[in-house]
Amino acid sequence: MKYFFFIYFALQSALLAAQNPAHVDTLLVHGVRARNNKEFTKSLELLTEARSIAEENQWYRQEFLAINNIGANYYSMLDYGEALDNYLEAYTIAIKRLDENEEMIVLNNIAILYSKENDLAKAEEYFKKAYMLANESKDQMKVGLYAVNLGVLANQQNQLDIASKYLNEAMENLGNQPEIKYLAELAIAENQYRRKNYELAKATALQVLPNIQSLAFIEEKITVLVLLSNIYLDMGDVSTALDYAQSALGTAIDPETRISAFNQLAKVYRANADMDNALQAKDSVISLTDSLNQMKNGRFFETNKVKFEISNYRRELQQNKEKQVAERNMLYALLGILLLVICLIAWALRNSFIKNKQRKILHNRSKEIIELELQKKKSDNLVLEKQLHTKEALALLEQEKLKNEIDTRNRKLAAKALQISSRNELLKDIINSLSSQSEITRNQQLSKKIKELKSLLKSDSEWENFFTHFEEVNHNFISELKKRHPELTANDIRYLSYLYMDLTNKEISSLFNITVEASRKRKERISTKMGLADSSNLYHYISTI
Numbered sequence: 232m233k234y235f236f237f238i239y240f241a242l243q244s245a246l247l248a249a250q251n252p253a254h255v256d257t258l259l260v261h262g263v264r265a266r267n268n269k270e271f272t273k274s275l276e277l278l279t280e281a282r283s284i285a286e287e288n289q290w291y292r293q294e295f296l297a298i299n300n301i302g303a304n305y306y307s308m309l310d311y312g313e314a315l316d317n318y319l320e321a322y323t324i325a326i327k328r329l330d331e332n333e334e335m336i337v338l339n340n341i342a343i344l345y346s347k348e349n350d351l352a353k354a355e356e357y358f359k360k361a362y363m364l365a366n367e368s369k370d371q372m373k374v375g376l377y378a379v380n381l382g383v384l385a386n387q388q389n390q391l392d393i394a395s396k397y398l399n400e401a402m403e404n405l406g407n408q409p410e411i412k413y414l415a416e417l418a419i420a421e422n423q424y425r426r427k428n429y430e431l432a433k434a435t436a437l438q439v440l441p442n443i444q445s446l447a448f449i450e451e452k453i454t455v456l457v458l459l460s461n462i463y464l465d466m467g468d469v470s471t472a473l474d475y476a477q478s479a480l481g482t483a484i485d486p487e488t489r490i491s492a493f494n495q496l497a498k499v500y501r502a503n504a505d506m507d508n509a510l511q512a513k514d515s516v517i518s519l520t521d522s523l524n525q526m527k528n529g530r531f532f533e534t535n536k537v538k539f540e541i542s543n544y545r546r547e548l549q550q551n552k553e554k555q556v557a558e559r560n561m562l563y564a565l566l567g568i569l570l571l572v573i574c575l576i577a578w579a580l581r582n583s584f585i586k587n588k589q590r591k592i593l594h595n596r597s598k599e600i601i602e603l604e605l606q607k608k609k610s611d612n613l614v615l616e617k618q619l620h621t622k623e624a625l626a627l628l629e630q631e632k633l634k635n636e637i638d639t640r641n642r643k644l645a646a647k648a649l650q651i652s653s654r655n656e657l658l659k660d661i662i663n664s665l666s667s668q669s670e671i672t673r674n675q676q677l678s679k680k681i682k683e684l685k686s687l688l689k690s691d692s693e694w695e696n697f698f699t700h701f702e703e704v705n706h707n708f709i710s711e712l713k714k715r716h717p718e719l720t721a722n723d724i725r726y727l728s729y730l731y732m733d734l735t736n737k738e739i740s741s742l743f744n745i746t747v748e749a750s751r752k753r754k755e756r757i758s759t760k761m762g763l764a765d766s767s768n769l770y771h772y773i774s775t776i
Contacts, residue, residue, distance in 0.1 A: 375404035
């Protein structure tokens with residue numbers, strides 16, 4: 232029995248490992264690596280296996296990547312029809328199941344295919360779709376890349392203003408992508424050449440050339456050399472044009488780039504009236520074109536051979552999958568039988584050893600336990616409820632105590648303010664009485680004392696001490712008042728503080744040592760400054776702060 236379970240779980244573990252997304256990702260990585268190494272058959276086998284597992288488990292991202300890279304394999308093998316079929320299938324998955332990132336990738340691949348087939352209208356349509364999606368997702372690098380592609384396409388169609396717009400946008404978005412930026416600069420040089428701005432085109436091309444010396448940029452380097460040859464040829468410098476054309480030929484390593492270089496050489500020789508060399512260059516073009524066609528025919532044969540092998544491989548995968556399903560069903564059937572036997576044995580033992588009386592006792596005990604648990608929960612809930620009520624009552628008492636303490640302090644402050652007001656009234660009466668007597672005014676000593684009394688009335692030291700205590704009691708009032716109305720002056724805030732303590736207009740005028748009418752006007756002025764239509768609403772407004 233133990234041996235059976237060990238075999239079963241070992242098989243299940245192996246099946247789960249083979250169906251793990253990480254395993255599919257590994258197949259994809261190895262498939263892409265094999266394609267980069269031109270091992271197309273191996274790459275397609277790995278990618279086909281990854282696709283099959285992804286389809287079965289509905290892992291749409293892995294399925295998309297597998298199909299898209301299968302299309303890239305056929306593109307590298309020059310089978311553009313098969314590549315397009317796979318790209319369109321990947322595109323369908325992207326728009327139905329995935330997001331804009333995958334949709335952009337496959338749209339760009341489809342556009343490149345159409346440009347290779349010289350269907351520029353279709354290429355532009357798909358490049359623009361990718362470009363619009365990149366803008367919507369605010370992906371700067373992809374916006375720049377697709378803008379470069381659209382700029383190159385517009386150059387080919389001689390739509391120079393449209394090309395300039397796309398290429399300028401690409402330069403703005405490719406600050407951190409120097410390798411793609413070189414492609415944009417190369418397209419800008421081509422655009423300037425087509426506009427016959429030869430000096431600017433030459434300067435831009437010469438600036439790009441030192442940055443694209445690696446093998447990864449071999450096609451771009453030949454394009455720059457041919458462009459420089461055309462620029463010098465149009466400028467009348469046939470010798471330099473010939474040097475750049477020969478340099479392009481020396482750099483070319485595949486038939487397509489060598490055809491481009493020989494065509495440029497024929498053009499330069501013809502411009503220089505060197506017809507013998509021009510004819511030789513054209514002969515080389517014809518010979519290379521024949522070789523390229525033979526190579527493509529060979530590639531098509533190789534592609535068909537690979538398709539046949541992949542078809543067999545997919546059939547083997549399907550057979551293995553069916554075999555795995557059959558083995559899994561058999562395991563499930565054996566496990567079901569085993570579980571059924573165990574259940575029958577357990578049922579028989581239970582009927583043999585468990586009696587009706589014991590079942591009744593167990594039932595009663597369970598019922599009692601449930602009732603006790605319910606009573607315990609009920610009592611726990613009552614205790615928690617009482618604790619919550621107690622905490623709420625304590626919190627309310629604490630708030631009431633704090634409020635009473637603030638009211639008491641404010642009453643003390645108001646009493647102190649009124650005491651100061653009364654003292655000021657008394658001092659003013661004494662000063663006015665003394666000042667009205669001519670005998671006293673002639674007495675310099677008494678006049679000096681009267682002035683000291685007047686200066687005592689104007690002293691703010693007691694008021695500063697008063698406001699220090701006021702802020703301690705009502706610290707939120709003054710700070711909130713300044714926050715809401717920063718235009719208020721210190722005297723305005725002092726006036727509003729007295730009003731906040733519910734002092735009368737007369738009491739406030741005495742505290743400010745001004746008339747009642749002046750106090751009323753000050754209230755109106757402060758109300759206007761605070762944006763209140765009626766000064767009678769001032770107390771209600773500040774009491775809510």
